Amino acid sequence: MTADAHTDPLHRYTPLQASDEPYAEDVLAGLRADAAQIIAKYPQKRSALLPMLHLIQSVDGYVTGRGVDLCAEMLDLTRAEVSGVATFYTQYKRHPNGEYTVGVCTNTLCAIMGGDQIFDEVSEHLGIGHDETTPDGKITLERVECNAACDFAPVVMANWEFFDNQTPETTKKMVDDLRSGVPVAPTRGASRVCSFKQVSRMLAGFEDGLADEGVGAGHASLEGLRLAKEQGWTAPAADASTDGEAEETTRDAEPETGEAHSSARASGTDTPSGTDKEKDA
């Protein structure tokens, strides 16, 4: 299916090799210099693949064919090995991504708190479905399986910045503001939402100075701590004698020579079989 850039959402089946034309000389020189910095952080250069893929996205906006080639060449990997990693993680995009990735959590908790409704209404509002991008290239919409902020459900993320306790209306306003260039501030963390390419560069290891900006753990996340302090609750101290008992139990659970015994039972993770029950009796 060929997408009309003016009227249709960009489609997710754009091939990985969609951008195989060579990099401009200065762009390639910059990429190689940045990649060398990343590679120098690791004892084995193949370990640099994840940040390298973010670096490619910071320039191309997704993992292009030419980006795969560059990673393979610089890390002594095959194209298949690079593609295997790029297709495994959802943060790596196989097609041109929007300037802002808007991820609506539709995992169980958020879904029942309104996440499904938010996704449906925003999808209709933008005229795109999951993993599709608006024709202006601004917003890529995604369903996300837990944004790791369940205590603020329903949660939406824009380029991995938190938007807590959302409604269909607040999220539609957020995407409208992002599309029209109005500065948008997340609920917590950084004071503004950066572009996909800017965030990709930060994920490649090049600090933007915003990582520690603003509040990380919000009110709902700290409620248990507040309650514990108020009630004087503390975690039980480590008990050395209990540790000794655990060791003894483990030794007791070792099978005698020639005795049938499941390893699951010895570790206390399974119910004894009928034969073992009889022996225990």
Ligand code: FES
């Ligand atoms: S279920 Fe939505 S953030 Fe965890």
